[in-house]
Amino acid sequence: MVTTRARAVHELSFTGYSMAVLGIDRDECEALAARTSGWVELSVINSAHLLCISGDRDAVLELVADVEATGRFAKEIRVQYPAHTSLVNKFRTEFTALAADMDNQTFRAPEIDCIGATLGEPITADLPLGDYRQTLPPMLHGAYEEDHRSL
Numbered sequence: 341m342v343t344t345r346a347r348a349v350h351e352l353s354f355t356g357y358s359m360a361v362l363g364i365d366r367d368e369c370e371a372l373a374a375r376t377s378g379w380v381e382l383s384v385i386n387s388a389h390l391l392c393i394s395g396d397r398d399a400v401l402e403l404v405a406d407v408e409a410t411g412r413f414a415k416e417i418r419v420q421y422p423a424h425t426s427l428v429n430k431f432r433t434e435f436t437a438l439a440a441d442m443d444n445q446t447f448r449a450p451e452i453d454c455i456g457a458t459l460g461e462p463i464t465a466d467l468p469l470g471d472y473r474q475t476l477p478p479m480l481h482g483a484y485e486e487d488h489r490s491l
Contacts, residue, residue, distance in 0.1 A: 354421035358397040360404045363413030365389050369403075376402050383424035394422035 362369060366382065369391050373380050378399030384392035393403060400416060407414035422428060446465055453462040 352421070356397055357395065357420060357422040358400040359383065359392055359394045359417040359419050359423060360400050361386075361413075361415050361417060362391050362393060362403065362407050363389055364391065364407055366391060369393065372403055372406055376406075378402065381422070381425045383422070392417070392424070394419075394425045396422075 364372075365388055366385065369382050373382065373393065376399045378396040380393050380395030380399040380403060382391060383394040386392065393400060404414040404416055445468060447463050447467055449465040450463070455461065456463045
């Protein structure tokens, strides 16, 4: 699945995109994004005040500058494609079909814990491959997701 995702991203030759981590809450992030010239989406919610955005690089940098101007944390993450956005989510059908064709429909029990980025907790053997959400935006992490399912 990781290889399929990497190939899809490579074949599309994304350019002009970026991501950033912002030390603000979701409401402020969405308000700033709405006022930004260019395309940007909330893509990852790590905690109540630590979010990630993805989109056109100029729009991402505009949001970073706006947040930094208020004295809060903001940092660009240099990537070539807008991870965890509606643009990348269009590959979900391909990933789901790939998972359905795999011999092993669940994760194997690891020798050491493998912490899933979308779960914020260990991946266990009882988790079906199709339930491991790598592309659905915005990505919610672990305990924060448990407390904020209505987001």
